[in-house]
Amino acid sequence: MDSEKIKFHNLHLPNEVRVFQIPKTNIRVWNEKVMVYEVKIDDAIGGNFTFRHYSFYDKWFEINITLDASGKLITEPGPIDWSFNCDICTPCFSKGTNFFNLDLELDILVSNDGKEYVVIDEDDFENVISQGLLTVNERIGARKGLENLIQLILSGNLISYLEGICSFTDLISLSDPIPYNKLQLSEVSLLNMSERESYYGKELES
Incomplete structure (x- = not known):
């Protein structure tokens, strides 16, 4: 069981599906509302960093953070100095050990204290709309x-909300960085535009 992998399929329009293979031992929380996983970051300067991902069955966003060995948030420069990289996306859905969601292009970067933010990539969001790549419900959901x-x-309450799901200082010992590969949308039928929105937020039978 420990060697079993969770495969997280993340569709980036128009056609690229990024598939992350996460050992089950790296799953921190998995229930009917949220899945949280952690992976080691292969850092060029030798830092011992953990990347943590929060994905939700009932929300149109996901949140990524990077933590040092003590559970302190790592801050990166950008339009603002940020520690939370929040992707607007569809609610995830799962089938067995496979997870799926669709990146909706919009992103929010949030400061270390969880209070200052900036919205980015609005042009990319408008571009996928103009190309007819999103359903009406996906546009509304975004x-x-x-x-x-x-x-x-x-x-x-952003920090307290996330820590209520899994504390930043509650970290696990991680193995090597996880592999990922890329598929075409045509290879992942559950993410086809004609089907996917009927699955959002659901745990499908294997």
């Missing part, structure tokens, strides 16, 4: 996810 995430940030 804006809903953006609004809900901004409300969470402005409430001052």
Whole structure:
């Protein structure tokens, strides 16, 4: 069982599906609302860093953070100095040990204290809309996810919300960085535009 992998399929429009293979031992939380995993970062300067990913069955966003060995948030430069990389995306869905979601292009970077933020990649979002690559519900969901995430940030509760799911200082010993490969959308039928929105938020029978 320990050697079994979770495969996370993340569709980047128009056709690229990035597949991350995560050992089950790296899954920190997995229930009907959220899946959290951690992986080691292969850092060029030799830092002992953990990448943590929060994916939700009931929300139109996902959140990524990087932590040092003590559980301290790593900050990176950008439009603002940020520690939270939040992707607006569809709710995830799963089938057995396979997870799926669709990146909706919009992103929010959030400062170390969880209070300052900037929205980026709005042009990319408008571009996929203009190409007809999103359904009406996906367009509505993206804006809903953006609004809900901004409300969470402005409430001052982003950090406490995430720590309530899995504490930043509760880290595990990790093996080597995980492999990932790329597939074409045509190879992952569950993410086809005609099918995928009926699956969002669900755990499908294997």
